[in-house]
Amino acid sequence: MKRKLIVSFSGGETSAFMSQWLWQHKSQEYEMQFVFANTGEEREETLEFIQQCSDYFGFPVTWIECEPESKTKYTIVDFFTASRRGEPFEKVIRKYGIPNIALPHCSRELKEVPITAFSKKIFRKHYSTAIGIRSDEVDRISPYAQKKKLIYPLISGGFHPGVNKVEVNLFWSKMPFRLRLKGYEGNCKWCWKKSLKKLLRIAKDDPAAFNFPLRMEKQFGNYIPPNRVSLLQQKGKSIALPITFFRNHISAEEILLSARSANPIIRDDNRIYTQQTTIPFIDFGDTDFVGGDSCEIFSDCR
Ligand code: SF4
Structure with missing residues (x-):
């Protein structure tokens, strides 16, 4: 009998790479369910990319959105009906308030809770969850990986050892389509965990x-x-009131005002194709709250 696997597809190129690889190489071994949890604040390019991946590689993706006030904890949508004006996010804020570094609940409520509820409905207890974290992001591995039965196919687990950012970029550079965003533009458009420079x-x-x-x-x-x-x-x-999303109690209004006179240069790491240029460049003015370039479940928020 096949083992059961939830594949968490965040909409980034890394998790898309993992998804297509699992679909092509592990379908005999695993019964898989690919799932994407929409926050309602994703860029349209991300939604299009998820649909393109599903159409091109042939793996079906279930799109879900959180329902914090319902027993089921999620609702099923699709590319056409997915929220695009932050509706799921607003439901979470109504229940838990504005997330920020003091109470970082958004990834948990928008992604982990609904994906877990969906997984239990489909597979009950006996399943693992595949997370798209690369070998250059090992610091993002959950300390609860074993307990929560999380696997990281791009790092270990007997799947595809040691996939890094350059390899993911090279793969997508040869594909007929790719995510039409710069590396720092993914996830919720304005994610409060991004560095001020990126924002x-x-x-x-x-x-x-x-x-x-x-x-x-x-x-x-x-x-x-x-x-x-x-x-x-x-x-x-x-x-301190009023509550804001961004670090150092900065508001969205202040970011928009500051942006008028700013012109920060940000490297697009989705277009790096040589190993040499991936040596970490430490810029203390450009540090995200969390490592990695995607909001993966069980890795960013705790
Ligand atoms: S991308 Fe950022 S704002 Fe959106 S759910 Fe994840 S942590 Fe929260």
Whole structure:
């Protein structure tokens, strides 16, 4: 009997590479379910890329969105019906408040919870989950990998050892299509975990990308949900109002204002094709909150 495997497809080129590889090489061994959890704040290019991968390689992807107030915890959508105005994200904010470094619940509520609920519905208990983390991102491996039965096919697990960023880039450079985004533009358009430099670049190029955090900060900046109050009390912490998404208590409005006079240069690591240039370039002004270039479940938020 085949073993059961959930394949978490985040919409980035690394997880797409992993997905097509598993589909082509491990279908005899595993019964697989490919799943993408839409936050509603993904770029349209990401949604198109997921659909293209599914059409081109032939693996079916189930698109889900969180339903924090329902027992099922998720709803099924598709490319055409997927939310594009932050609707799932807003539901999470209504329940848990604005996420930020003090309470980073968005990846958990928008991705981990619905994907886990979906996985249990499909496979009950006996399944593993494949996560698209590369060999140059080993620091992103979950400390709970064994307990949660997470596997990392691009690193180990007997699948495809040691795939790095350059190999992923080379693979996509030979494909008839690829993700039409720069390396720093993926995930939620304005993800609060990106460095300030990246956020300024994004705000400069596409101010509309910040419409959602701008609206949420206006609407929910002074809203502290009851569960957050008790959590803060437990930790003996107070909270500064209004609540904002970004580090150092910066608001979306301030980022948009600063972007007018800024012009940061950001390297597009999706277009690096030689190993030599992947030697880490340490720029202390350009440090993300978390390693890696994608919001993978069980890796970014805890
Ligand atoms: S961590 Fe960033 S990309 Fe992930 S759900 Fe939160 S805002 Fe979106």
